[in-house]
Amino acid sequence: NRLLISRATAFVHKILQEKIQIGNIVVDATMGNGNDTIFLSQAVGSNGKVYAFDIQQKALDITYKRLLEANCNNVVLIRDSHENMGIYIKEKIDAAVFNLGYLPKGDHKVITKPPSTIGAIKSSLEILKTKGILSIVIYYGHEGGAIEKNSVIDFLETLDNKKYSVLKCSYISKEKNPPIIVFIEKII
Numbered sequence: 001n002r003l004l005i006s007r008a009t010a011f012v013h014k015i016l017q018e019k020i021q022i023g024n025i026v027v028d029a030t031m032g033n034g035n036d037t038i039f040l041s042q043a044v045g046s047n048g049k050v051y052a053f054d055i056q057q058k059a060l061d062i063t064y065k066r067l068l069e070a071n072c073n074n075v076v077l078i079r080d081s082h083e084n085m086g087i088y089i090k091e092k093i094d095a096a097v098f099n100l101g102y103l104p105k106g107d108h109k110v111i112t113k114p115p116s117t118i119g120a121i122k123s124s125l126e127i128l129k130t131k132g133i134l135s136i137v138i139y140y141g142h143e144g145g146a147i148e149k150n151s152v153i154d155f156l157e158t159l160d161n162k163k164y165s166v167l168k169c170s171y172i173s174k175e176k177n178p179p180i181i182v183f184i185e186k187i188i
């Protein structure tokens with residue numbers, strides 16, 4: 001038996017696992033240390049494809065090494081801001097994963113920021129297939145984090161509820177700025 005809801009990413013992976021199929025095309029919008037990239041790579045299998053973005057070369061280096069070790073060869077690593085994903089992705093996607101904040105064990109000053117985060121959420125919704133899913137884990141304990149959290153939530157509230165189901169989960173139990181988890185499912 002394993003803890004399921006106690007770690008935000010474990011819970012997100014569980015939900016994504018229900019949606020993502022072998023052969024799917026998916027996006028990791030915030031690669032970081034590659035935890036979601038590896039999860040997605042394994043979830044879509046060798047016939048699927050993962051596009052993973054980060055602006056820091058360090059994230060690409062760490063993730064590349066981990067993917068090699070895990071024998072994953074279905075991932076395209078892209079060093080660019082996620083709002084530019086439309087330049088690289090010419091097909092429709094089944095899922096996109098966002099993990100906002102700074103690179104764990106990296107430079108805490110390099111953080112996701114409201115305009116590019118919202119731009120990237122918009123870009124991924126544009127290329128998301130009907131019934132596709134987006135997950136966003138919002139960490140906001142760092143400087144600038146609360147501003148980003150509020151802008152992202154304000155933006156999500158403007159989404160057309162006939163087109164999208166938007167679910168926000170927040171911890172009651174955790175201390176000190178617990179992550180907020182959002183899922184967006186494209187209905188039509």
Ligand code: SAM
Pocket residue numbers: 029030031032033034035036037053054055056059080081082083099100101102103104110111112113116117139
């Ligand atoms: N999912 C990651 C993992 O498994 O380790 C953690 C992601 S971390 C919370 C956020 C990442 O977003 C950082 O590595 C940061 O460099 C990256 N980032 C910040 N701004 C970005 C942007 N505009 N486009 C793409 N990535 C960005």
